[in-house]
Every structure is written in structure tokens, then in C-alpha cells.
Amino acid sequence: MKNNSIPNFKENVDAFVLKASKALKFSDDLIDHIRSTHSVLQVNVGIKIKNKIKNFTGWRAVHSEHRLPSKGGIRFSAEVNQDETEALAALMTYKCAVVDIPFGGSKGSLKIDPKQYSEEELKLITHIYAEKLIKKGFLSPAINVPAPDVGTGEREMVWIMDTYKNLFPNDINYLACVTGKPVAYGGIRGRAQATGRGVEESIREYLRHEQFYKRTKLNPDLSKNKIVIQGFGKVGKSLVEELFHRDHAKIIAIGEYNGYLYNEKGIDIDELVKHFQKNKNLKNFTGAKFIEKPAEVLTIACDILVPAALESVINMSNVEKIKAKLIVEAANGPITHDADEVLQKKGIDVLPDIYVNSGGVVVSYFEWVKNITHVRFGRLQRRYEENKMNELIQVIEDATGRSIPDKYKANIIHGVQEIDLVNSGLEDVMRETFKEIMKNMEIFKKKVSLRTATYAIALNKLKQYHKDMGVSNAH
Structure with missing residues (x-):
């Protein structure tokens, strides 16, 4: 008779990681080190609503700081807990490693049903939650960068960014403290999709x-x-x-x-x-x-x-x-x-x-880079490209004595814009990563699943990092 009990999310992530580690023949101490959560902050967000104090428990889990900043969304849901938050943080570590995004893994959550509160109440709750993370070193452009998740979106990211900017007005990179923002507040075109x-x-x-x-x-x-x-x-x-x-x-x-x-x-x-x-x-x-x-x-x-x-x-x-x-x-x-x-x-x-589903963190990385460099993608080359293509079309038309139809001409002349570069970069990541998965399957002689081959990519990269950087020795 089959066991119909459903494993929790953390148990599933751990099982997939252990299966891949066995295929790779990792030692127990190495995989235990890779799997371990780096740190977890638990906070209480207390706020008076309608003359009654409401308390909300929140977490920010950091699974890995092997690359900085650590990256991961913030989830507002009545169903969240610490175990799930840690598991999602671990998933972010593996996800970033698989698609070669130079971030560690993190995740945040607040135990709240956002549908039960007004916009003003949510804004204040979000400000308090963000302030606690910031003051404890769990949110900044260089160390830990959140993004939207279940129950949060562009609006909440702007509130968090505003909280950080008010606490650190001299940080020129304040826009990069979160991703998934509206374009008007330093977001990037194509992030929502x-x-x-x-x-x-x-x-x-x-x-x-x-x-x-x-x-x-x-x-x-x-x-x-x-x-x-x-x-x-x-x-x-x-x-x-x-x-x-x-x-x-x-x-x-x-x-x-x-x-x-x-x-x-x-x-x-x-x-x-x-x-x-x-x-x-x-x-x-x-x-x-x-x-x-x-x-x-x-x-x-x-x-x-x-x-x-x-x-x-x-x-x-x-x-x-x-x-x-x-x-x-x-x-x-x-x-x-x-x-x-x-x-x-x-x-x-x-x-x-x-x-x-790594497209979100891939384009979040592009947004973070945009915020750190303080220049919109495509801004430096768009008109240059359009002018050069116009010249080339003129040369072709002069040499052939024939005009290129307008419908083709407009497409050829079109200079690259931010959305074009974002979509191109995303496509490149997804295609190159799949080729890496295929290569792994060949190494394993097709005896493993696509999932195990994918996790193996992440684990091998993390192993290489620990080999290069070392693990502290006891004296």
C-alpha cells in the first residue's frame, strides 16, 4: 500500500539534493556543509490597528553567502513558516548556481494575510519589517537583495527601497537594495514577465x-x-x-x-x-x-x-x-x-x-546591475546602431538602384532597447543552461533524470567554490 502522506517543501528539496550528491559521490561532510543554512533572522512586527496591537512574525533566511549579495524574494502569506523559508532560500542558492548568476541564496517571509489589511496598514507593516531586516544587516545592495514573491509585488518593493533610502541617504546605490521595482523607480523592462x-x-x-x-x-x-x-x-x-x-x-x-x-x-x-x-x-x-x-x-x-x-x-x-x-x-x-x-x-x-523558473532571478540580476551602474541598458548604443544601419541601407540602395521596403527597413534600423537586451540575455541563459544540463546527462550516461543532472550543476559549482576559497580549520 502506498504512503499518501505529503512531504513538506524542505524535505523535498533535501531529497533532491541528496540524490544528486550521491550521483556525484560527494562526501557526507561536504554535502552537509553545502546544505546548511548560513543564518536566519526572526523578527516580530508589532503595529496598532484599530486600537488593538497586532503582531506578525517574519523571517529572513540566508542559505549561502558564497557569492554576494544573497538574493531571494519576500513572501507575505498566512501559511509561511521558518522551515519553508529556509528551504526556499536553499532553492535560490541552487537556482543561481545553475544559471550562473553571481548571487548567494536567501528568502524572506512575513506571516500575514495581506488581503485582510488596507494599503496604508500594509505600507506601515512593510516599513517596520524592512527596517528590522536592514538594521540587522539582512537587507542592502551589497549583502542581501530581496524581490517580490507570493503576496508582494512592485508596490512593496518601492516601500522597502524607501525605508532603506531613509536609513542610508548617503548610499548612492540605494536603488539596488531590492529588485522587481517599477521602471520609474529603477526597475527594468521585462522583469514582470x-x-x-x-x-x-x-x-x-x-x-x-x-x-x-x-x-x-x-x-x-x-x-x-x-x-x-x-x-x-x-x-x-x-x-x-x-x-x-x-x-x-x-x-x-x-x-x-x-x-x-x-x-x-x-x-x-x-x-x-x-x-x-x-x-x-x-x-x-x-x-x-x-x-x-x-x-x-x-x-x-x-x-x-x-x-x-x-x-x-x-x-x-x-x-x-x-x-x-x-x-x-x-x-x-x-x-x-x-x-x-x-x-x-x-x-x-x-x-x-x-x-x-529562474527567469525571475536572471532579470533581477540585470536590474541590480542596471542600478549599480546607474545607466539604462541600451542607452549608449541605440542611436549609434540606428545611424550605422541607416548608412548601410543607403549604400545598398545606391549600389542596387532598388529601395528596401519600409516594413523591412524599420526592423533593420531598429536600435537595441532595454527590453530587447533583457529578452536576449534571458534567452541566452536558458539555452546555455540547458546545454549544460545535457552535458551533465552525457557524463552520467543518461542514467539520471533532468532534475538530478540540473542539481548536479549547482552542487559541482558550490563544491568548486569551497575548494577554491576553503573552509575554516579549527586551531
């Missing part, structure tokens, strides 16, 4: 390689595959828009907390977005059937399944019902470690979260 676009790039890259799409019997043309998405939040929404507009993808189902939409012929995403913006709900959308059984969206027969919402949604209670050929982990930890073993035996490939 970065995680979703990164997920799309990971699918594209998988389908570029015959050895993978053949073994899972997928069509290399993305538009010819049936796709199911669980989650229509920040990541899920940006993902379906990228898939629909750039790849003409056939998305047959989209799930949310209260049910899912289903249309065998594919959902019109533009119409769905209009409906969702107006109603804040998938229900009553006329372009698909709404079924009030949210868990069932995961078991729909499809080619590509993308869990983009919650942790541990694929577990021992439903893994045998999964009918996808490829699972793409847009959410953090959507598959438990025991269910992952079952999927591997069934021949279902899993593109792991530490690769797939």
Missing part, C-alpha cells in the same frame, strides 16, 4: 533537441502540442501570453483555485485576459467550459503540463493519474520527491523548477 518568459524559453529549448522530444513523443513544433497550465497568477498569466503570441500554442486547459477552463480546440488567451481583467475570475468565460474541480486539471491528457501555482500538487495521491508527456515546473516544488521517482519510471520527463 521574466519568470513566465523563462518558462517558455525552457520549453522551446527542450523541443530544439531531437533526443528529448523523440523520447517523450512530442512534436518539435510547439504549436502542435496540447498544453495544460495550472495557475493563472503572475507566472501563469505571463506564460500563457508568451506561448499564445510567440508560439501560437494550443492551450487546452487553465486551472485556478476554484476550477479550470477546458477547450479541446484551444483557449483564446487574448479574450481570456480581457475577461479576467474585468471579472478577476476564470468563471463565466464563454470561450471554454468551466469545471469546478480544480485538482482534475493536473490529470487531463495532454502533451505538456505546467504546474505554475502551488507546491506539492503532484504527489503520491495523484501521480499515477498524470497523463502528460512532459512536466514543466513553473512553480517552486510542485512535485514531491517520491512522486518524482514514479514519473521517472513512467518515462515522463520533468524540467525542474531550479532551471525552469
